Every structure is written in structure tokens, then in C-alpha cells.
Amino acid sequence: MESTNYEKGENVMAEFWMSEILKGCVEKGMSLGEYILASECENTGQTREQALDRMSQMLDVMEQSARGGLENPVFSNSGLTGGCAHQYHGYIQKGQSILGPVLADAVQMALSCSEVNAAMGKIVACPTAGSCGIVPAAVLAVGKYRGNSREEMVQALFTASGVGMVIGEHATLAGADGGCQAECGAAAAMAAAAAVRLLGGDDEQAVHGAAMALKNLLGLVCDPVCGLVEIPCIKRNAVSVSVALTAADMACAGVRSYIPFDEVVTAMYAIGKALPQQLRETGQGGLAATKTGMEMYQRIYGQDYGAM
Numbered sequence: 001m002e003s004t005n006y007e008k009g010e011n012v013m014a015e016f017w018m019s020e021i022l023k024g025c026v027e028k029g030m031s032l033g034e035y036i037l038a039s040e041c042e043n044t045g046q047t048r049e050q051a052l053d054r055m056s057q058m059l060d061v062m063e064q065s066a067r068g069g070l071e072n073p074v075f076s077n078s079g080l081t082g083g084c085a086h087q088y089h090g091y092i093q094k095g096q097s098i099l100g101p102v103l104a105d106a107v108q109m110a111l112s113c114s115e116v117n118a119a120m121g122k123i124v125a126c127p128t129a130g131s132c133g134i135v136p137a138a139v140l141a142v143g144k145y146r147g148n149s150r151e152e153m154v155q156a157l158f159t160a161s162g163v164g165m166v167i168g169e170h171a172t173l174a175g176a177d178g179g180c181q182a183e184c185g186a187a188a189a190m191a192a193a194a195a196v197r198l199l200g201g202d203d204e205q206a207v208h209g210a211a212m213a214l215k216n217l218l219g220l221v222c223d224p225v226c227g228l229v230e231i232p233c234i235k236r237n238a239v240s241v242s243v244a245l246t247a248a249d250m251a252c253a254g255v256r257s258y259i260p261f262d263e264v265v266t267a268m269y270a271i272g273k274a275l276p277q278q279l280r281e282t283g284q285g286g287l288a289a290t291k292t293g294m295e296m297y298q299r300i301y302g303q304d305y306g307a308m
């Protein structure tokens, strides 16, 4: 679902591509996160302290939603989904996960945020409600692993914001417009950039991480079963944070995206526009149109899927 907290024309930097923003950062001697923070203050009239405090409050909500489904299962209002974060949490606790502590922690938190969203709980749409688990999971899991301070995590969220802003302005953040690549793909790009910064990488590496994450989710369709942000959205958040952390890790090792971030964003938009309408949040194609998806539709709405 499309975020409403970013409106075109609202941001004085909005017309810039990432390559131009990075040049601006170098000229001003600022990090990408600081640059975005300064621009946020300029656009909204907030002081630096107010903007940092507001982002810190968002981090609070991210933490609550990331943990909300672990100790006790959370179920969606529709009854279609729930309990996966709790189930996976128990599996990790038993030492059965093969993923390693950081990725396993990220996966459980991505599931939790998404289940809290499906249960109509409080989340941060970053950049959208459907993709709300990816950025928090990456920031919190890496931040815990690296022992980052809260200030560093808040700064990393501003770095992620810069990535999301460029995608939102030059492409789209809406599944209805560009498929799930625009939601989970964008969130993974934002998460990768934040993770790189928390891992000690520089802004250039952060943007390469963002490019590699988005590249590897290109073409991902939006096909929610019953038109609800549950199946496949919840598990897509878990897998997308895995993509984000893999991209971040490669970027920190010095691996670069051969295709620059701005061009990946352009490609994502073109691919989104080429997707048929059935695969852009209409619930009329992909997994929504499978036998099981159609049976779920009948169960939830009491009418044939074909009648929609």
C-alpha cells in the first residue's frame, strides 16, 4: 500500500537523483544521513533536535512492532494469517536456525512487524505498511549485533529515508503502480543502505548496497490473496530483509553494483509500468488467483472469486 507521508513537491530536494545528492554531500562535507536530516529541517521548519526526536519516536514504534509477535502469536483480523513470527522465534530459541544470529533475528522481526500490521497494530510505514518489516528488522538486528548507539540507528534511518525519497520521486513506492518491487524492493534498498552505515561502510557503499538489493527484487509482482496485505506480504518482508542484508554485506566488502542506483530505479519504474494490471495490487493475478487463493477469497468474502 502506498505511503502517504511523502508527497511529491513537498521536499525541496525531491527532484534530485542520488548521484546529485551524493555530490552535494561531498561539497558540504556531510554524510547522506546528515544531508537528508538537514533537508528535512529545511522543508518542515523543524529544528534538528525535533527531527531527530521524531525519528527516534519512529524507532520506538519499530522496536515495539518488531518484538510484538515474538513471545506471543499475533493473528490478523481476517484470521488468514498469524503466528509465524512466534513459531520462528521458538525455532531460533532452540538453536535450530541455520541462518546465523543476525539474519535469523532480522527474519523474526520482519515477520513480527508484518503480522502486527496485519492485525491492525501500530507500525511505521517505511516506506509502506505492506513492507513495514524490512527496514526495522535490518536496523535493529544489525544495530544489536554491532552495538550501535541509538543515535547511530536514528542516523541510519535518515540514510534509508534518502534512498526511499529518490525511489518515490523518480519511480514509485506503490504496489498498485509498480508491483511489490516498488514496496518490498524499495524497503530492501532502504534497509541495505541503513545496514551498510551501521556496519561502518560509507555512503557510496550504502548506495551500492541499495542498488544491489533493489536489483535483486526487480520484477516482483503485487498479488495479495483476497486483496489483503497478508499473503504473500508477511513472508516477503522476511525474505526481502535477507536480500537487504546480503546486499549490505557485499557492499561492505567493497562489492559494487555495476548498474548505478539511479539507473536501477529507472529500470524498476519501467518494469512496474510494464506489469499487467492483474499483478499490481488488484488481487486478480499471481498467488491471489491460485486455487488456494481463490478458496480463501470464498471463505473470507462469502462469494466466488470470479464474482469480484
Ligand code: SF4
Pocket: 001, 130, 131, 174, 175, 176, 179, 180, 181, 183, 184, 221, 222, 223, 224, 228, 229, 230, 232, 233, 236, 281
Ligand atoms: S504483495 Fe503487494 S500489498 Fe503485499 S507487500 Fe507487496 S506490494 Fe504490498
